[in-house]
Amino acid sequence: MTNYSLATRFGRRVRSISGRDPLDNGQLQQVVPSIFAEEAHHSRSGRYVYVPTINIVEGLRREGWHPFFAVQAQPRDGGRTGHAKHMLRMRRPDQMTQTEAPEVIIVNSHDGTTSYQMFAGIIRFVCTNSLIAGDQFEEIRVHHKGDVQDQIIEGAYTVAKDFPRLLDATREMSALDLSADERRVFAEASLVARYGEEKAPITPEQVLRPRRQADAQSNLWTTFNAVQENILRGGIIGQRVDDSGRINRRRTRAIGGIDQNVQVNRALWTLAEGMQKLKAAA
Numbered sequence: 637m638t639n640y641s642l643a644t645r646f647g648r649r650v651r652s653i654s655g656r657d658p659l660d661n662g663q664l665q666q667v668v669p670s671i672f673a674e675e676a677h678h679s680r681s682g683r684y685v686y687v688p689t690i691n692i693v694e695g696l697r698r699e700g701w702h703p704f705f706a707v708q709a710q711p712r713d714g715g716r717t718g719h720a721k722h723m724l725r726m727r728r729p730d731q732m733t734q735t736e737a738p739e740v741i742i743v744n745s746h747d748g749t750t751s752y753q754m755f756a757g758i759i760r761f762v763c764t765n766s767l768i769a770g771d772q773f774e775e776i777r778v779h780h781k782g783d784v785q786d787q788i789i790e791g792a793y794t795v796a797k798d799f800p801r802l803l804d805a806t807r808e809m810s811a812l813d814l815s816a817d818e819r820r821v822f823a824e825a826s827l828v829a830r831y832g833e834e835k836a837p838i839t840p841e842q843v844l845r846p847r848r849q850a851d852a853q854s855n856l857w858t859t860f861n862a863v864q865e866n867i868l869r870g871g872i873i874g875q876r877v878d879d880s881g882r883i884n885r886r887r888t889r890a891i892g893g894i895d896q897n898v899q900v901n902r903a904l905w906t907l908a909e910g911m912q913k914l915k916a917a918a
Contacts, residue, residue, distance in 0.1 A: 649710050650892045658702035658729060661690070668708040670720045673746040687752070689722065689744045692788055699792070701726040701740055704759075705766065709894055711747075719746035723894045725766055727759060736760050736806060738799040740792055741768060743894060754791045755898070756798045758806065760861065767864060768901035769802055809857035809908060812915055819844055819859050822911055826863045829903040837874030838888060843867055856915075860908040867891070867900065 653659060653667040665672055671689035693703060705725040724742045731737040739757035743750060756769045814822070823840035830836070846852045846862040853859075866872060870890035875883050891897050 650707050650894070651710060652705070652707035652892075654705040656704075656732075658704060659706060664690075664703065664706055668706040668722050668724075670708050670722050670746060671706070671724070671744075673719050675746075687788065689724070689742065689746075692742065692744075692792075693724065693726075695789055696726050696740065696792060700728050700730070701792075702729060707892075707894060721745040721747075721750050721894055723897075725757065725759070736803070738796075738802060739766065740795055741898075743898065750895075752788055753898075754788070754795050755902075756795045756802050758802060766901075767861075767905060768898060769798070769805075769905055805909075806857055809860065809912060810855050812856040812912060814854050814856055814859055814911070814915075816854075818911065818915075819854065822856075822859060822907060823863055825907050826867060826904055829907060830867050830900055835876075837876050837886075838872050842872050842874070856908060856911060860904065864901070864904050867904070868897065 651667050653663060655663070661672075671693065673688060696702075703724045704727050706722065708722040709720045711720050722744060726740040726742065727737055737759050739759055741755040741757045743753040743755075757766055758769070759766050820840050823844045826843060827836040827838070827840065843863045843866040844859065845866070846858070847865060851858040851862045851865075868891045870888040872888045873885060874888050875885045877883055891900055
């Protein structure tokens, strides 16, 4: 009998499930039912090519990749719930004893809100932190037209080919030491990636603060991971000044939305690559 250790979360606009062992279809069905949609949403035209996400999941399972995390959006229009946008993180169980392991990340919907997308990612088991590689790595986008299923399976192999380069990048970042000023610059740029032109409610020093001793180092990899975890998981006490000049203190929210998670995750990776290039050119 498999010993599952599950975490299920229902946020404001998302619902998610994760496990230390691969998730089976019964568990996925309870939390992310849209991956089992039997047909496209009725709003789609006849040109829309429907490929159930579960068919792709089963194909990747046959190749040794299994879902360990899944999240589904909760649209305001309840009629789209069974077809809503979803994301899965697929890993190989035989690599779960490593410090870090690659992931195939799938994003899809059956209501036309997104094309089929696939990214290379990496999981750090010390903190169960999942990162998404930046635009220097393969990204697959398949629109729901034409021979979709073959393109998707081929895309999975294309993403997987990038894994050795992805793991090499983490080792190179680990070997690159940053000064205090460089770490602050990275944190400042990361807050811009998260909050845009809006003034961030937290400081660079707060996002640089590691949540575990293993990340209390000054190299680029641990700096990147500390910042990424603080920004995506939230829970940091920040402050904003309202129009009357009054200071309001509250904890930052975790990033639960699928689009924002992918966008911010990839932006932070790209910033880390940019810092790496600057250091190499110095």
